Amino acid sequence: MKKYDERETLFSRVALQKGTKEYNEFYRKNSTYKPADDKQRRVSFRHKLRKSNRFKELFYPITKHNKNYIKHVFELTESYPIHTPRIPIEPRFAANIKEITKYYGATSVGITTLRPDHFYSHFGGVSEHLNKDTYNQPIHPTYKTAIVYTVLMDKEMMNRGPMYEELLATEEAYVRIATIGSRLAMYLKDLGYKAMFNNSEYYLAPLVPLAYDAGLGEIGMANHIVTKEYGNNVRLGAVFTNLEVATDVPIDFNLTNFCKQCALCLSNCPGGAITHKTRMVNGRQFYKFDDNACYDIWLKSGTDCGTCISTCPFTQGVDLIKLSQTKEHPEIIHEMMDEHYQKYGRRIFTKHELDIVKLEDEREDN
Numbered sequence: 001m002k003k004y005d006e007r008e009t010l011f012s013r014v015a016l017q018k019g020t021k022e023y024n025e026f027y028r029k030n031s032t033y034k035p036a037d038d039k040q041r042r043v044s045f046r047h048k049l050r051k052s053n054r055f056k057e058l059f060y061p062i063t064k065h066n067k068n069y070i071k072h073v074f075e076l077t078e079s080y081p082i083h084t085p086r087i088p089i090e091p092r093f094a095a096n097i098k099e100i101t102k103y104y105g106a107t108s109v110g111i112t113t114l115r116p117d118h119f120y121s122h123f124g125g126v127s128e129h130l131n132k133d134t135y136n137q138p139i140h141p142t143y144k145t146a147i148v149y150t151v152l153m154d155k156e157m158m159n160r161g162p163m164y165e166e167l168l169a170t171e172e173a174y175v176r177i178a179t180i181g182s183r184l185a186m187y188l189k190d191l192g193y194k195a196m197f198n199n200s201e202y203y204l205a206p207l208v209p210l211a212y213d214a215g216l217g218e219i220g221m222a223n224h225i226v227t228k229e230y231g232n233n234v235r236l237g238a239v240f241t242n243l244e245v246a247t248d249v250p251i252d253f254n255l256t257n258f259c260k261q262c263a264l265c266l267s268n269c270p271g272g273a274i275t276h277k278t279r280m281v282n283g284r285q286f287y288k289f290d291d292n293a294c295y296d297i298w299l300k301s302g303t304d305c306g307t308c309i310s311t312c313p314f315t316q317g318v319d320l321i322k323l324s325q326t327k328e329h330p331e332i333i334h335e336m337m338d339e340h341y342q343k344y345g346r347r348i349f350t351k352h353e354l355d356i357v358k359l360e361d362e363r364e365d366n
Contacts, residue, residue, distance in 0.1 A: 012124030049302025086192030106149035110214025143240035161306030177237035231314030
């Protein structure tokens with residue numbers, strides 16, 4: 001199977017500096033990306049938020065330290081010694097591993113065996129906040145198992161996307177992912193096994209395919225993992241290790257047919273980035289997606305939007321008993337969608353700001 005290449009991801013592409021050797025080499029091979037990428041090159045979306053200077057000086061610092069925090073826990077984990085002698089672990093200890101990961105803060109956990117095609121072929125150089133210059137470096141698979149987990153995001157914040165609260169929710173999830181991953185990796189090292197955690201600043205592999213293989217959910221129309229219980233209102237983390245335990249298998253709760261009849265993420269996407277056209281990638285169904293159109297909305301709103309997350313019926317909650325009946329009775333999907341429309345309309349959007357980002361003179365408790 002063809003390996004994924006992190007150099008082809010949007011954040012790697014738009015970080016390339018015009019005129020450099022890396023820039024010229026990449027676009028010589030991938031010229032179709034160039035026109036759209038050049039318009040978005042090296043532009044930070046956060047500075048585009050249409051808020052007062054007072055708002056920005058008070059509330060930008062809420063997450064300003066996040067990348068430094070992730071850097072420190074990453075370095076702590078990387079330098080943490082592997083205990084010897086190794087403690088023998090039976091395959092059925094997988095159940096304990098999952099519970100321990102939840103104890104550290106994960107919402108759901110799955111385990112899958114790592115194959116060479118799971119890994120990126122090369123780093124895309126998106127680890128500058130870790131002081132790592134990794135661009136163009138090949139990735140050599142050295143781990144056997146992926147412990148993949150979700151972290152649930154604050155739904156009240158996400159339902160305000162693309163307002164600033166939505167960005168706070170996603171940024172907080174990435175910090176929690178790093179905390180969980182760091183603790184789990186160090187736990188595995190204490191057992192005597194090699195381990196590392198993927199995080200927002202350093203990935204060895206794309207996590208959506210791994211989450212699918214680990215049975216955490218199915219791949220939805222927005223190319224996110226959609227879980228039965230929480231929709232795509234989750235962020236993904238993964239710890240890679242050479243510990244081998246029992247693994248999980250992909251699940252099928254009829255999401256493909258549900259997406260065909262729903263498509264609310266597609267119809268509500270402000271950038272028109274989502275399509276209904278499917279494509280197979282390494283044996284998994286994804287959808288054709290315009291990442292430049294998606295990022296254009298980030299650059300206009302100053303946040304990472306989140307509309308495709310809040311509009312998913314699974315994010316707001318669906319009847320799981322009815323869902324289990326949709327394979328034998330497809331008409332139930334129409335019934336579920338009718339119920340969703342009656343409760344939430346075409347798109348749920350909460351306009352008023354949460355107290356966390358209200359300026360002093362806007363608060364009712366003054």
